Amino acid sequence: MKTKNDRVVREGLPDLMPRLWRYGMVLTRNTEDAAELAQATAMRALERSGQFQPGTRLDRWCFAILGSIWKNELRSRSVRRGEGLVPVDEAALSDTAPHVDVNISAREVLSKMMELPEAQRETMFLVYVEGYTYADAAERLAIPVGTVMSRLANGRRRVNEQMGSD
Amino acid sequence: MDMTPLTDEQIVAFLDDALPAEEQARVALAAANDPSVAKRIERLAVDRDALNAGFDAMLAVAPLIAVPDAPANEPGQPSGWRHWVLRGSAAAAIFAVGIGAGLFLARTDAPDDWTVAVADYQVLYATETLTTLPLPDAARRTSLARTGAALGLELTEDALAVSGLAFQRAQILSFNNAPLAQLAFLDSNGTPFALCFRRIDAEDSAPVTEDLAGLASVTWHQDGFGFILIGGDDAQAVESWQKQFADRMGT
Numbered sequence: 001m002k003t004k005n006d007r008v009v010r011e012g013l014p015d016l017m018p019r020l021w022r023y024g025m026v027l028t029r030n031t032e033d034a035a036e037l038a039q040a041t042a043m044r045a046l047e048r049s050g051q052f053q054p055g056t057r058l059d060r061w062c063f064a065i066l067g068s069i070w071k072n073e074l075r076s077r078s079v080r081r082g083e084g085l086v087p088v089d090e091a092a093l094s095d096t097a098p099h100v101d102v103n104i105s106a107r108e109v110l111s112k113m114m115e116l117p118e119a120q121r122e123t124m125f126l127v128y129v130e131g132y133t134y135a136d137a138a139e140r141l142a143i144p145v146g147t148v149m150s151r152l153a154n155g156r157r158r159v160n161e162q163m164g165s166d
Numbered sequence: 167m168d169m170t171p172l173t174d175e176q177i178v179a180f181l182d183d184a185l186p187a188e189e190q191a192r193v194a195l196a197a198a199n200d201p202s203v204a205k206r207i208e209r210l211a212v213d214r215d216a217l218n219a220g221f222d223a224m225l226a227v228a229p230l231i232a233v234p235d236a237p238a239n240e241p242g243q244p245s246g247w248r249h250w251v252l253r254g255s256a257a258a259a260i261f262a263v264g265i266g267a268g269l270f271l272a273r274t275d276a277p278d279d280w281t282v283a284v285a286d287y288q289v290l291y292a293t294e295t296l297t298t299l300p301l302p303d304a305a306r307r308t309s310l311a312r313t314g315a316a317l318g319l320e321l322t323e324d325a326l327a328v329s330g331l332a333f334q335r336a337q338i339l340s341f342n343n344a345p346l347a348q349l350a351f352l353d354s355n356g357t358p359f360a361l362c363f364r365r366i367d368a369e370d371s372a373p374v375t376e377d378l379a380g381l382a383s384v385t386w387h388q389d390g391f392g393f394i395l396i397g398g399d400d401a402q403a404v405e406s407w408q409k410q411f412a413d414r415m416g417t
Contacts, residue, residue, distance in 0.1 A: 019225065020231075022228060115276050157174070
């Protein structure tokens, strides 16, 4: 079973890497840390491929691994470093990402969401971007469904309070 | 018909189509008939299409990250992220794309969860919260000593004597199963303030001024503690008091 699972996980990972990186960005807000987290997740997923149930969702299984690595290993290191992203002006952006066309309201709401405290940010990401139900999000985050709903309410409120305030 | 007041969480579930049909209909009715409900919906509504467009675009700028060649349980190879180093072209790709990812982030810091929790609680405070049952001097001192002891910090009223703020009482709250100290003050106008702190595994950091839950606040890390001074709407006053507290803590 190990070799079959290994193949299933190995074949599924490349398509998942951008989403793992994106989840990593939501948690770390730092490009290098997100990449490191994505790679660590891929490595751990391969190590544990024997535990994966073929036919179940590989993405959700990998997200759980990523969340665990962040919480138990990388997070305290990041807090100690006190890292943050340096904002970049738009002139620099047009050369490197010419095909990425993001309108102003998309950019603004994304930006405000990324400024939320981690708990609200992560919960909103899982439910509104990755499509987790409240119950799935509660399981993934090991919190009650009521707390998921509070975080979503607080996150939404805060995003609205912050919109248009730069 | 259920007449219990609607919570924000129910409104969010309504917006997310996550309510059972009966409740969904009930909220829809309330929204149509009650302007205060409509107002609450407005405060909670977020453009999910815009949000998803933004996050979709993030995938477009995701760096090329190599899937590891082999699981790290081969002999002689250490496992775990600590030993993984990004090399060569992967690192270069990430650097270049980092600029694209910077497109999405306007600020460098998000507030810590605990400071948001403190703010959400502090916003409930009024003058009367602290004046209705004022503590006699001895009890006030005891509350301070015990709160300090719970956090492993020796606190005296002298250390807290900052011009313009009158110390009222200390209490021990809890966050993530660890003690959180709250020292409550009133300024000369009766505006409530709080100096809260908890043990934190982080290096000292410069004070950050921000609006939390509509209150002026300054947060900082010092000597293994995270601090927040919060209250009112005068950021300059809070910054000035913060400097004085930080100086006193440092001696």
